[in-house]
Amino acid sequence: xxxxxxxxxxxxxxxxxxxxxxxxxxxxxxRKPLGAAGGLIVVGMLLAAIFAPYLAPYxxxxxxxxxxxxxxxxxxxxxxxxxxxxxxxxxxxxxGARLSMLVGFLSTIFGTGVGALLALxxxxxxxxxxLIVQRLMDILWSFPSLIVAIVIIAVLGRSVPNLxxxxxxxxxxxxxxxVRSAVxxxxxxxYVQAAEAAGASRLRIVFQHIAPNCxxxxxxxxxxxxxxxxxxxxxxxxxxxxxxxxAPSWGRDLFGSAQKFAELAPWMPIMPGxxxxxxxxGFNLLGDAIRDVLDPRLRGGW
Amino acid sequence: xxxxxxxxxxxxxxTIYGVATLVFFLMxxxxxxxxxxxxxxxxxxxxxxxxxVKAMRVKLGFAEVIVMPKRSVLEPKLGAKYxxxxxxxxxxxxSALLGAYTSGAPINxxxxxxxxxxxxxxxxxxxxxxxxIQWMWNSTRFEFGNSLKVNRxxxxxxxxxxxxxxxxxxxxxxxxxxxxxxxxxxSAIRQDRMAxxxxxxxxxxxxxxxxxxxxxxIILSLVIWFGWLPPLEYVPVWEAPWQSMKQIFFPAFAVAxxxxxxxxRMTRSSMLEVLxxxxxxxxxxxxxxxxxxxxxxxxxxxxxxxxTVFGLQFGFAIGGLVVVERAFNLPGLGNYLVDSVVFRDYNxxxxxxxxxxxxxxxxxxLVDLAYAWFNPRIRYQ
Numbered sequence: 001x002x003x004x005x006x007x008x009x010x011x012x013x014x015x016x017x018x019x020x021x022x023x024x025x026x027x028x029x030x031r032k033p034l035g036a037a038g039g040l041i042v043v044g045m046l047l048a049a050i051f052a053p054y055l056a057p058y059x060x061x062x063x064x065x066x067x068x069x070x071x072x073x074x075x076x077x078x079x080x081x082x083x084x085x086x087x088x089x090x091x092x093x094x095x096g097a098r099l100s101m102l103v104g105f106l107s108t109i110f111g112t113g114v115g116a117l118l119a120l121x122x123x124x125x126x127x128x129x130x131l132i133v134q135r136l137m138d139i140l141w142s143f144p145s146l147i148v149a150i151v152i153i154a155v156l157g158r159s160v161p162n163l164x165x166x167x168x169x170x171x172x173x174x175x176x177x178x179v180r181s182a183v184x185x186x187x188x189x190x191y192v193q194a195a196e197a198a199g200a201s202r203l204r205i206v207f208q209h210i211a212p213n214c215x216x217x218x219x220x221x222x223x224x225x226x227x228x229x230x231x232x233x234x235x236x237x238x239x240x241x242x243x244x245x246x247a248p249s250w251g252r253d254l255f256g257s258a259q260k261f262a263e264l265a266p267w268m269p270i271m272p273g274x275x276x277x278x279x280x281x282g283f284n285l286l287g288d289a290i291r292d293v294l295d296p297r298l299r300g301g302w
Numbered sequence: 303x304x305x306x307x308x309x310x311x312x313x314x315x316x317t318i319y320g321v322a323t324l325v326f327f328l329m330x331x332x333x334x335x336x337x338x339x340x341x342x343x344x345x346x347x348x349x350x351x352x353x354x355v356k357a358m359r360v361k362l363g364f365a366e367v368i369v370m371p372k373r374s375v376l377e378p379k380l381g382a383k384y385x386x387x388x389x390x391x392x393x394x395x396x397s398a399l400l401g402a403y404t405s406g407a408p409i410n411x412x413x414x415x416x417x418x419x420x421x422x423x424x425x426x427x428x429x430x431x432x433x434x435i436q437w438m439w440n441s442t443r444f445e446f447g448n449s450l451k452v453n454r455x456x457x458x459x460x461x462x463x464x465x466x467x468x469x470x471x472x473x474x475x476x477x478x479x480x481x482x483x484x485x486x487x488x489s490a491i492r493q494d495r496m497a498x499x500x501x502x503x504x505x506x507x508x509x510x511x512x513x514x515x516x517x518x519x520i521i522l523s524l525v526i527w528f529g530w531l532p533p534l535e536y537v538p539v540w541e542a543p544w545q546s547m548k549q550i551f552f553p554a555f556a557v558a559x560x561x562x563x564x565x566x567r568m569t570r571s572s573m574l575e576v577l578x579x580x581x582x583x584x585x586x587x588x589x590x591x592x593x594x595x596x597x598x599x600x601x602x603x604x605x606x607x608x609x610t611v612f613g614l615q616f617g618f619a620i621g622g623l624v625v626v627e628r629a630f631n632l633p634g635l636g637n638y639l640v641d642s643v644v645f646r647d648y649n650x651x652x653x654x655x656x657x658x659x660x661x662x663x664x665x666x667x668l669v670d671l672a673y674a675w676f677n678p679r680i681r682y683q
Contacts, residue, residue, distance in 0.1 A: 142663045144620040238512075240644070
């Protein structure tokens with residue numbers, strides 16, 4: 001039939017696409033059971049973060065019964081016990097997921113985004129630009145990551161956006177390094193030369209032709225950075241440089257009074273500690289699996 | 303080889319100067335007036351006078367104190383000693399001079415006592431470019447001014463805290479190498495068997511447990527099960543080795559835990575790659591024993607990537623150290639840095655930042671040189 005689109009070009013319907021994603025997920029889970037387990041943990045934490053008000057049995061900052069339910073051990077009523085001020089620890093852990101997920105994802109997106117863009121443009125332009133950006137990355141790289149974050153918080157002040165900036169800056173150099181080597185490999189290929197010969201603009205070449213080929217290494221480094229970002233946020237909170245109290249935060253909740261009461265109520269530091277470790281463990285497992293799938297050189301390795 | 307070493311050294315120098323520049327600008331993008339921020343007590347709104355702000359600007363190196371004796375008053379009084387006074391005044395400590403001037407106390411300038419009313423003191427802001435040149439020059443000589451908190455040279459403070467941190471870093475590095483490399487090798491030669499699975503679980507756990515959490519678990523289990531805590535008063539290694547070991551062992555372990563995970567992983571995958579090479583098969587078919595093949599033939603080549611990661615992780619380990627020192631309440635540089643940040647002691651923050659960056663750069667440099675030493679292919683590039 002002239003005029004009508006052939007069947008093979010029709011864009012698939014939403015249901016079809018959903019089905020395809022589900023099938024791909026299933027194949028991934030079959031091939032990488034550990035990665036799928038990690039994925040489940042991550043999705044679980046995300047859901048906990050999003051639906052915190054519905055899941056948490058108590059408001060996270062409420063002193064239950066006017067603060068009389070202090071240091072109660074884990075029970076049916078309080079599955080994770082209560083802290084020294086009579087707050088329900090389970091509720092604080094669930095609400096704590098919000099901060100960890102928010103800061104973890106946004107800082108990784110910010111940091112890897114900046115790093116990838118810097119690398120895309122500087123490596124494609126080459127010459128002096130490449131040199132300058134590389135030296136800048138060297139300089140950033142020579143600061144221990146947590147120390148950079150501490151000092152940025154010291155300079156900018158304690159708040160969620162500043163946490164995101166501070167933790168994001170830390171991942172810029174590693175992303176830039178990885179993406180740069182991918183760009184250098186793609187830059188010399190014939191199809192890029194063909195695009196140049198056809199008179200494509202530099203912006204078009206970078207975004208249309210080079211960037212898609214750097215997606216795999218980018219995703220690998222981004223997922224690998226997520227766990228680190230969550231650890232950094234928790235460490236900053238632990239040092240008293242995270243969001244100010246009484247907002248629930250895993251890192252701070254396992255220090256301070258938790259340490260003081262640790263002998264009496266070991267669940268106070270242990271519960272948020274498990275939450276952090278489990279989440280980071282999930283991100284690491286997922287990141288490993290994604291790396292194995294996307295990087296053919298590593299197949300069959302770790 | 304030598305041209306490579308020189309090139310690498312030069313790059314290191316460029317990086318360190320870049321680091322110094324970054325530290326300089328970092329302290330100058332503090333929102334608002336850094337002097338006012340440094341003066342405002344955390345959590346308290348104390349009244350800050352204009353004089354205090356000026357004094358703070360001098361301490362931070364943002365402003366300088368210009369002092370001139372009033373000639374018409376002092377020259378007739380002192381006569382021939384007048385030029386001597388000018389010199390003595392210039393040699394005085396600027397902050398002390400400003401303090402005495404604002405409080406109206408008599409000033410002792412090299413034995414000559416002058417009253418504040420007899421001299422002119424002016425606080426003048428230094429242009430940014432001059433500030434920068436001064437900062438660069440001072441940091442080359444390790445002059446970072448006085449700590450704002452205790453009013454003593456930052457370098458002295460620094461040297462007081464340094465031994466604790468250094469001993470933990472060294473012990474942690476030794477632990478990492480001693481545990482991680484055998485663990486990784488074992489994992490590789492027993493691939494997909496019990497030893498391998500245990501090794502893998504341990505190393506992923508190492509990556510997932512924040513070091514302060516490991517520290518907390520250690521403290522908790524020591525207290526709950528053994529009713530024992532490491533001695534709190536710090537003693538240097540050379541004075542009481544056993545006592546100091548008891549104190550440093552657990553913090554070093556907490557720092558090493560994450561490193562062990564990463565290094566064991568790296569050793570394992572690098573070992574696996576090498577064990578599949580042709581020359582290893584040749585060694586097997588020659589009838590060499592497993593010990594010789596693994597430790598002599600394979601490890602030599604598998605070691606290089608591990609070495610690189612070890613160097614890169616040095617900075618990461620220092621980061622972990624900050625929280626571990628906090629958790630164990632040890633008087634190390636990490637604790638010092640966090641305290642300085644909380645008290646907005648910018649001079650100390652700058653110095654600590656600069657010094658750690660130098661250490662990391664040096665560690666990377668050493669690793670690169672070691673790499674070139676072990677791998678002749680790098681040397682001739």
